[in-house]
Amino acid sequence: MKFRDEYRDPEAARRFAxxxxxxxxxxxxxxxxxxxxxxxxxxxxxxxxxxxxxxLVHGPGCPVCVTPVDYVDKAIEIADRPGTILxxxxxxxxxxxxxxxxxxxxxxxADIRVxxxxxxxxxIARANPDREVVFFAVGFETTAPANAMAVYRARREGSRNFxxxxxxxxxxxxxxxxxxxxxxxxxxxxxxxxxxxxxGFEEYVPLASQFRVPIVVTGFEPLDILEGVYLCVRQLExxxxxxxxxxxxxxxxxGNQPAQKIMxxxxxxxxxxxxxxxxxxxxxxxLAEAYRDLDAETRFGxxxxxxxxxxxxxxxxxxxxxxxxPECPAFGTRCTPExxxxxxxxxxxxxxxxxxxYRGVPVAEAAE
Amino acid sequence: MCLAVPGKILAIAGEDPIMRVxxxxxxxxxxxxxxxxxxxxxxxxxxxxxxxxxxSVLDEEEAGRVFEHLRVIGEIEAELGVKVRQ
Numbered sequence: 133m134k135f136r137d138e139y140r141d142p143e144a145a146r147r148f149a150x151x152x153x154x155x156x157x158x159x160x161x162x163x164x165x166x167x168x169x170x171x172x173x174x175x176x177x178x179x180x181x182x183x184x185x186x187x188l189v190h191g192p193g194c195p196v197c198v199t200p201v202d203y204v205d206k207a208i209e210i211a212d213r214p215g216t217i218l219x220x221x222x223x224x225x226x227x228x229x230x231x232x233x234x235x236x237x238x239x240x241x242a243d244i245r246v247x248x249x250x251x252x253x254x255x256i257a258r259a260n261p262d263r264e265v266v267f268f269a270v271g272f273e274t275t276a277p278a279n280a281m282a283v284y285r286a287r288r289e290g291s292r293n294f295x296x297x298x299x300x301x302x303x304x305x306x307x308x309x310x311x312x313x314x315x316x317x318x319x320x321x322x323x324x325x326x327x328x329x330x331x332g333f334e335e336y337v338p339l340a341s342q343f344r345v346p347i348v349v350t351g352f353e354p355l356d357i358l359e360g361v362y363l364c365v366r367q368l369e370x371x372x373x374x375x376x377x378x379x380x381x382x383x384x385x386x387g388n389q390p391a392q393k394i395m396x397x398x399x400x401x402x403x404x405x406x407x408x409x410x411x412x413x414x415x416x417x418x419l420a421e422a423y424r425d426l427d428a429e430t431r432f433g434x435x436x437x438x439x440x441x442x443x444x445x446x447x448x449x450x451x452x453x454x455x456x457x458p459e460c461p462a463f464g465t466r467c468t469p470e471x472x473x474x475x476x477x478x479x480x481x482x483x484x485x486x487x488x489x490y491r492g493v494p495v496a497e498a499a500e
Numbered sequence: 501m502c503l504a505v506p507g508k509i510l511a512i513a514g515e516d517p518i519m520r521v522x523x524x525x526x527x528x529x530x531x532x533x534x535x536x537x538x539x540x541x542x543x544x545x546x547x548x549x550x551x552x553x554x555x556s557v558l559d560e561e562e563a564g565r566v567f568e569h570l571r572v573i574g575e576i577e578a579e580l581g582v583k584v585r586q
Contacts, residue, residue, distance in 0.1 A: 133506065133526070133527035134506065134508070134546065135506035135546055135558055135563060136505075136506055138567075139566070144567070144570055147570055147573070147574065148570065148573075151570075151573045151577075154577075166502055167502070168502050168503055193502070195502075221551075248551065248552060249534075249551045249552025249553070250551065250552075251534065251552055252552075271502075272502055274502040274504070274550055274555070275502070275550065275551060277537055277553065277555070278534075278550065278551045278552065278553045281518070281534070281536060281553070284518075285518065288518075324502060326502045326503075326504050326548075326550065326555065327502065329504070329548065329555050329556045330555060352503075352504075355566050356566070359566050359569060378566075380559065380562040380565060381558050381559045381560075381562040381563040381565070382548050382555075382556040382558060382559075383556075384556075388537055388538075388555060388556060390517075390536065390537045390538075390539060391537040391555065394536075394537075481502075481503075
């Protein structure tokens with residue numbers, strides 16, 4: 133398919149890798165922010181193509197992974213109520229709450245529907261006027277405009293039985309939080325290309341200059357990621373710390389203005405707790421005051437903050453890039469996608485699931 | 501979660517900017533996609549689609565930049581190679 137296959141050319145990938153090897157004169161540690169990028173890196177063995185000194189650490193960019201346990205518990209509580217339908221993206225069903233997951237709730241009779249688009253949840257609400265339909269909305273800036281549109285249209289249609297449990301999160305505050313850790317070892321970022329398709333990249337400029345890190349807005353195909361690494365290493369070698377845009381076929385400086393307009397209309401910025409990471413100021417989106425009546429927390433009670441249960445799962449460290457999945461003693465043994473101990477093994481974009489599924493697939497075979 | 505897939509617009513319907521939809525071809529699979537966030541999208545263009553919404557119109561010119569970049573890197577190398585041999 134056009135705009136995809138050409139960016140998977142193994143020969144071009146090798147040439148980029150060779151250019152990176154010639155450019156790098158010392159070791160550098162980069163973080164790819166988005167789980168979709170992690171998935172591609174592990175699937176195509178991009179990290180194995182890179183020279184030994186270049187380390188890619190996997191970032192927190194998997195919204196399913198960082199959705200806090202208290203929101204999962206609230207979703208299960210709502211789903212268990214008679215007369216309600218809970219709709220969400222498929223990945224959310226296996227995310228462990230403090231006592232079971234949505235999949236278990238579904239198997240004991242709760243009406244839980246997996247939807248492809250948030251608008252599908254609104255369609256379900258229209259078809260079931262006598263039941264409450266709650267959309268469990270997770271996602272980064274990429275998904276926020278789609279979710280916002282479901283709420284916006286529900287209001288416009290005068291829907292009385294649709295509401296949203298909103299657990300949205302924002303990328304730049306998490307990057308700031310990682311850079312502020314005393315143990316931080318990240319020297320450059322591959323920023324998330326689809327998040328920036330919506331938001332543009334102006335908000336990364338202060339991060340790059342304050343923390344002296346290059347930030348390269350990067351796409352998701354193998355050649356995108358390799359070019360992102362190349363541009364990042366070239367900046368580091370030259371002592372520069374700027375924001376660059378590798379993914380210019382989709383990302384414009386100001387992002388997607390119509391999408392940002394609806395986001396501002398429907399959402400407000402809130403403090404949010406990230407699973408495995410902790411609370412981060414102004415790192416989430418909740419429904420704006422004017423849409424409070426469409427907020428599932430208004431209809432079904434506020435989400436009660438719960439402490440995460442401690443286990444030997446190291447997903448919190450994996451999410452911050454402090455550890456890699458194979459360093460966990462439970463990886464692939466007691467913890468698998470069928471029986472996950474932690475969220476990074478649940479979501480297909482979680483680093484642990486990506487390592488479990490793909491580790492060892494060479495780039496040439498996978499790309500052909 | 502942030503997965504977005506490129507597809508080609510075959511047809512567009514709807515006047516209301518919020519409700520405007522396209523039939524988009526993803527390598528043989530055709531789906532109805534909301535165009536509320538890409539008012540500039542036209543038939544024949546490629547859009548990047550995420551959870552049923554087009555989030556950008558892909559820029560054909562910019563799309564070739566990565567290969568242009570690779571060509572320039574190659575030329576610089578060739579030149580350096582000549583210098584090394586001299």
